[in-house]
Amino acid sequence: MSSIYNEDKVENRIDHMKYLPDMEVLDSDIEKRVIDGMNNYDYDKYTAKDVKAALVAEKPSIEDFGALLSPAATPFIEEIAQRAQQETRKHFGNSIYMFTPLYIANYCENYCIYCGFNCHNKIKRAKLNEEEIEQEMKEIAKTGLQEVLILTGESKKMSDVKYIGEACKIAKKYFKVIGLEVYPMNSEDYAYLHKCGADYVTVFQETYNSDKYETLHLAGHKRIFPYRLNAQERALKGGMRGVGFAALLGLADFRKDAFAVGTHAHYLQQKYPHAEIAISCPRLRPIINNDRINPRDVHETQLLQVICAYRIFLPYASITISTRECERFRNNIIKIAATKISAGVNVGIGGHSGEEKGDEQFEISDGRNVDEVYKAIEDAGLQPVMSDYIYV
Amino acid sequence: MNNNDKLIIGGHEFDSRFILGSGKYSLELIKAAVENAGAQIITLALRRASTGNVANILDYIPEGVTLLPNTSGARNADEAVRIARLSRELGCGDFVKIEIMRDSKYLLPDNQETIKATEILAKEGFVVMPYMYPDLNSARDLMNAGAASIMPLGAPIGSNKGLCTKEFIQIIIDEINLPVIVDAGIGRPSQACEAMEMGAAAVMANTAVATAGDVPMMASAFKSAIEAGRKAYISGLGRVLDKGGAASSPLTGFLKD
Numbered sequence: 339m340s341s342i343y344n345e346d347k348v349e350n351r352i353d354h355m356k357y358l359p360d361m362e363v364l365d366s367d368i369e370k371r372v373i374d375g376m377n378n379y380d381y382d383k384y385t386a387k388d389v390k391a392a393l394v395a396e397k398p399s400i401e402d403f404g405a406l407l408s409p410a411a412t413p414f415i416e417e418i419a420q421r422a423q424q425e426t427r428k429h430f431g432n433s434i435y436m437f438t439p440l441y442i443a444n445y446c447e448n449y450c451i452y453c454g455f456n457c458h459n460k461i462k463r464a465k466l467n468e469e470e471i472e473q474e475m476k477e478i479a480k481t482g483l484q485e486v487l488i489l490t491g492e493s494k495k496m497s498d499v500k501y502i503g504e505a506c507k508i509a510k511k512y513f514k515v516i517g518l519e520v521y522p523m524n525s526e527d528y529a530y531l532h533k534c535g536a537d538y539v540t541v542f543q544e545t546y547n548s549d550k551y552e553t554l555h556l557a558g559h560k561r562i563f564p565y566r567l568n569a570q571e572r573a574l575k576g577g578m579r580g581v582g583f584a585a586l587l588g589l590a591d592f593r594k595d596a597f598a599v600g601t602h603a604h605y606l607q608q609k610y611p612h613a614e615i616a617i618s619c620p621r622l623r624p625i626i627n628n629d630r631i632n633p634r635d636v637h638e639t640q641l642l643q644v645i646c647a648y649r650i651f652l653p654y655a656s657i658t659i660s661t662r663e664c665e666r667f668r669n670n671i672i673k674i675a676a677t678k679i680s681a682g683v684n685v686g687i688g689g690h691s692g693e694e695k696g697d698e699q700f701e702i703s704d705g706r707n708v709d710e711v712y713k714a715i716e717d718a719g720l721q722p723v724m725s726d727y728i729y730v
Numbered sequence: 731m732n733n734n735d736k737l738i739i740g741g742h743e744f745d746s747r748f749i750l751g752s753g754k755y756s757l758e759l760i761k762a763a764v765e766n767a768g769a770q771i772i773t774l775a776l777r778r779a780s781t782g783n784v785a786n787i788l789d790y791i792p793e794g795v796t797l798l799p800n801t802s803g804a805r806n807a808d809e810a811v812r813i814a815r816l817s818r819e820l821g822c823g824d825f826v827k828i829e830i831m832r833d834s835k836y837l838l839p840d841n842q843e844t845i846k847a848t849e850i851l852a853k854e855g856f857v858v859m860p861y862m863y864p865d866l867n868s869a870r871d872l873m874n875a876g877a878a879s880i881m882p883l884g885a886p887i888g889s890n891k892g893l894c895t896k897e898f899i900q901i902i903i904d905e906i907n908l909p910v911i912v913d914a915g916i917g918r919p920s921q922a923c924e925a926m927e928m929g930a931a932a933v934m935a936n937t938a939v940a941t942a943g944d945v946p947m948m949a950s951a952f953k954s955a956i957e958a959g960r961k962a963y964i965s966g967l968g969r970v971l972d973k974g975g976a977a978s979s980p981l982t983g984f985l986k987d
Contacts (some may be wrong), residue, residue, distance in 0.1 A: 482785075
């Protein structure tokens with residue numbers, strides 16, 4: 339992007355820590371605990387001894403989690419993977435859950451400099467109407483999948499809550515599990531979407547470092563850091579069964595971000611014990627029309643370390659592995675720690691049933707269809723599961 | 731084994747005292763597990779009983795085995811009742827194992843809600859088998875609510891820790907006049923055997939078999955252990971003394987009348 343936009347200048351940006359008038363403010367200490375914990379997390383203080391202790395801890399503590407994410411743990415990556423695998427099998431057996439994301443719109447009001455959907459990026463915008471959504475879902479359902487993750491760009495104007503609700507109602511006809519990855523909203527909106535059939539909400543915080551966050555999310559609702567951070571809690575208050583967390587590793591210091599993701603999930607589960615916890619592990623990927631950022635130092639070893647640390651600290655959590663990662667990495671991580679994998683992925687708008695109407699958010703690295711991923715799971719000695727859920 | 735030694739639940743008779751869970755398996759191994767376990771009852775999470783054509787678990791459960799659908803995923807009595815009714819509508823029979831968890835971390839059962847659901851479902855003619863935390867008062871309430879058996883946990887689900895709640899399960903076995911089936915946490919055949927020696931009517935296991943290196947052989951190992959424990963129970967265990975040996979001369983020998 340070579341043009342200069344208003345918000346590129348610091349003085350033109352709104353205060354990212356201040357809620358906008360229509361945003362619900364929760365009386366909750368979760369944000370403070372997560373951020374304070376992250377700020378105090380000094381990963382350089384850990385030694386090999388701490389890592390070894392964490393590896394044998396029956397119930398790893400937050401301190402153990404910190405040790406597992408630290409540079410001192412990297413030489414123990416094999417032992418960490420072994421422990422992670424044990425925990426995964428204990429809690430999930432051989433099951434690997436399959437799903438696919440469905441992008442129904444890519445309009446976006448946010449200006450996030452790393453994202454292909456950002457409002458200044460000159461891409462083809464589109465929004466599927468109800469008929470087109472149904473068409474796409476029909477096509478996806480034919481593959482045997484029973485879980486769909488509905489995504490939009492973040493534009494409340496172009497993709498309002500009612501529109502998303504209609505998409506959920508259509509999805510209910512074709513799928514057993516409906517997840518949402520849309521803009522953060524108030525708990526009453528989540529309650530409405532829950533009534534429409536959705537039961538899982540994922541919100542990527544991108545980074546828990548608010549100073550860094552400010553420099554990446556220059557405009558739009560998404561700029562408001564605390565509103566996004568508290569989205570999962572609002573979703574649970576709205577009656578959702580499960581919530582998903584993620585930091586886009588590589589945007590800021592990935593160890594601190596991963597620490598924040600884990601503790602955020604941990605504290606929320608403690609406060610809402612019934613909540614089903616899910617974690618995604620995206621790394622920064624190259625996108626169209628953007629040369630202002632470079633992927634940070636999250637190599638495969640570090641990514642594996644983070645995923646395994648999540649697994650050991652939160653053994654009951656579902657861990658999703660993105661198509662941003664390549665086939666080789668995905669085939670192996672499901673043997674160790676991931677329990678959910680997407681397949682037949684198309685990140686454009688309308689690409690499942692016809693020609694794409696709108697451009698893609700990012701480039702995927704694993705373009706395998708459902709049958710291919712299904713077979714890869716079986717070849718790993720594991721069991722593909724299409725649904726383990728009932729809407730009640 | 732004595733042919734008259736039947737496990738009777740809700741008026742139905744079974745020879746096997748090994749109830750097998752169907753979760754966490756590679757589907758093609760379920761059949762071999764059931765056969766090697768000699769199991770006549772298999773539990774099935776209704777939420778896994780997918781109606782789709784791909785990887786439908788119902789296609790992998792051998793004919794002639796009694797399905798025991800469970801209500802996992804229910805967070806309260808109301809949800810459990812709805813899942814049970816759905817299960818019956820789907821043709822999964824009248825048996826239902828009530829599982830109500832309000833905790834996604836340890837998956838511990840909520841006794842209070844379980845009692846409520848048991849009462850409603852028993853009245854509707856279900857054979858209700860509640861999974862519960864081993865508490866005598868709750869077990870009595872479940873019995874009075876119409877439960878067909880009591881299924882106390884040995885340890886948290888999937889933990890393979892065995893009979894952590896042994897003392898409390900023993901109390902329930904001693905006091906409750908219903909088949910007591912030890913469910914959850916049984917990680918080794920020896921633990922299953924121990925539960926049977928204590929007088930449990932049956933043992934339920936899942937993770938321990940599903941995640942074994944050789945699934946059919948582990949199923950068979952559990953079968954033998956459960957049968958051994960049952961035989962031991964029926965035979966009457968030898969005198970087991972809590973402390974030291976018996977005094978060689980009786981302490982009460984001085985008594986005159």
